[in-house]
Amino acid sequence: MATATPPVPPGATDTADQPVTVVGIGADGWAGLTGTARAALHAADAVIGGPRQLELLPPEVTADRLPWPSPLRPAVPGLLAEHAGRRLVVLASGDPMFYGIGRALAETVGPGRLRVLPHPSSVSYACARLGWPLEDTEVVSLVGRPLDTLTLALHPGRRLLVLSADAGTPAAVAALLTERGFGPSRLRVLEQLGGPEERQLDGRADSWPHRAGAALNLIAVECAPAPGAPRRSLVPGLPDDAYESDGQLTKRHVRAATIAQLAPVPGELLWDIGGGSGSIAIEWLRAHRSCRAVSVERDPLRAERIARNAAALGVPGLAVVTGPAPAALAELPTPDAVFIGGGLTAPGLLEACWNALPAGGRLVANTVTLESEALLTEWYRRHGGELLRLAVAHAVPVGGFTGWRQAMPVTQWSVVKPAAEQTDTHANTQGEQTP
Template sequence: MTSVSPADPAEDAGPAAPAAVTVVGIGADGWQGLPDDSRTALRAAEVVIGGPRQLDLLPAACAAERIPWPSPLRPAVPGLLAAHTGRRIAVLASGDPMFYGIGRALTEVLGAGAVRVLPHPSSVSHACARLGWPLEDVEVVTLVGRPAARLAAALYEGRRLLVLSADAGTPGEIAALLRDRGFGPSRMRVLEQLGGPKERTTGEDCAAHWSRPPGDPLNLVAVECRRDPEALRLGAVPGLPDAAYEHDGQLTKRHVRAATLGVLAPAPGELLWDIGGGSGSIAVEWMRTHPFCRAVSVERDPVRAERIGRNAERLGVPGLRVVTGAAPAALAGLPAPDAVFIGGGLTAPGLLDACWAALPVGGRLVANTVTLESEALLTDARRRHGGELTRLAVAHAVPVGGFTGWRQAMPVTQWAVWKTLDSPSGADR
């Protein structure tokens, strides 16, 4: 067999293949605001795909076939690109295509190497420049194609938010949500057509008194958060006040909840199964730790399942998926979890084994109970799989006649385990 030496990449790589698609960011200033590279790419294109508003910004001198995106957009991307294979394709995007723009969908479909991106300043950059806000100190929340309820998770005293609007009615929705969530004193400004000749900023007003009529649909809302002193204070870490939840008594209480989330250790992008959701507090606070955290709450009682959905929306995580059904049967078909919390239903036959089998190596399982029967199951699970058993006991000071004494809550037994290659029965995944 003839041996072949590795080729020198510098000698044999050759010129890089041209990108299949060029994505051009364009602002409200239109064609005249584009740099030379962007204009050249659009003139050279045989097909230009974009939203109707962006396509209308092109001059007649751009002779390419113009194709508006269909709705819904995301599922149409692969087929639309395939229909024009072999042609020079340009895609128009608003502002920076990689900031809540079409650039993400295109790179996911084609791969980063097949997409050339020519960005334009985003509306967020323009807004920070107008407001004098340092960009790194601002949180951006998009409501484009997303429910306004997700804004609630970003509301903290003194926080500066830039909210990307879906349409002309979004500022009014934001004001209503701020009032409902106890942030009526927050200051709002609406910035329209940023970077273009029709740019306009409304005067500052508080959400509690917001009565401005809808303006231009191309807008962004700047919010300086101010909490009503009488409103319930919600912190940024797990352990929200019990009063933050609508519940019927089936609620993992605040101190136990904080300890439980600490052991579950949520990280961005991870998925939690919350089994026996009750009021959904564990799943809600898992998702509040980071916008990319995901959760599925499994609850067999339909009334409680609906309540979980209401709690999730009110506390800013409307993306929480609620499955109504009894585990383990209701777990069939769910995406594999990174962590599992069992807050109810431990005595259901096969539940613990099904959850353990679903976990990949590196996954975590935490189960809480207050009954002796379930505690026996957790003791046996620890014998088989390892992990830690912890007794969580909380007492509150209460009046005792004319004095004060301690009232002990029911102690909670918690089993927590990380699945590793070295765990008993842990190498089967």
């Protein structure tokens, strides 16, 4: 005989529908928690957190203590499902919604089932200690991110707060700053912020004197360039010598015009086809930290060079696909913009790119050959857009005088795909549909 589920008593909550409570905790541990946060931990059936965070709880918190497995992010859905129906508290460092576990939890259970009790973040503590206005301070996280990510933020006079991955991060940051021409920068490492063992270490990047200390640290950087350090603007059109190249490089002035036509905005994805040295994808990514790009290059040596250029210029997240287009495009996510810098006459390439674009997507193609120019002229006739020729000349010595040396003119077609021509799926990328 089946047993009926007993009703929920008046005033009680069905645990299956209870929110997941996220408690931010600092280096000051239990003493720094609010009464509300302590009450949530006392009432919990299970507490999930890192080993260091769990050790900060006193014995009177009797809930099961569950350390996060590694890797953490893929384990979140399964661990929450395993403990569904229990009063669950997740411990997080500082503010859970600032580079913390709160984002993964919100994406898993939904914001409506998440109750967040934040603690001051390490960034708030650091600005309080340094006297820096938080709104004027750039934050760069190196937790689970390549060290080269920091390069994009290096500009004279800027103040940075760098979230460290471990005790070795300060020395690694000092070395990177020195390598990138910012050796005179002042570094201050703030350890155990808000806790009884809080301390600061001070020094210059190019003569960093301190050994590795506490794993829980944050690095304050006051950017100061060395004499002669290269200046890397965030505006498109970096100097050509910023790139390692074998000659396959979209030159500076044409590159700036091309990025302007591609018109990157935060969060968008670019396909850079015929990557060469990677300059178009790299400068697309430098437009905003949330921009994404895939560079497709058939030559393995050039593909490796693209990755090196991306790291050196602060965008190591550039995805590089080695293979010929259009075959290499079949499994790529749908782009918001496409740039074709090489291989225009490859059968089906323009069709594949056009079919992959959603309505409102932009396509820009550059060429210096008559054959590809004829192809772009035909596509311009069919789909409109803008067809133009870019000609750049540089002043050079001519004997004892000065004259102009003309670079090869570049024909550029740019177009925004109208809604009426959007294809139903991204699967049709091999040119079955004619333009």
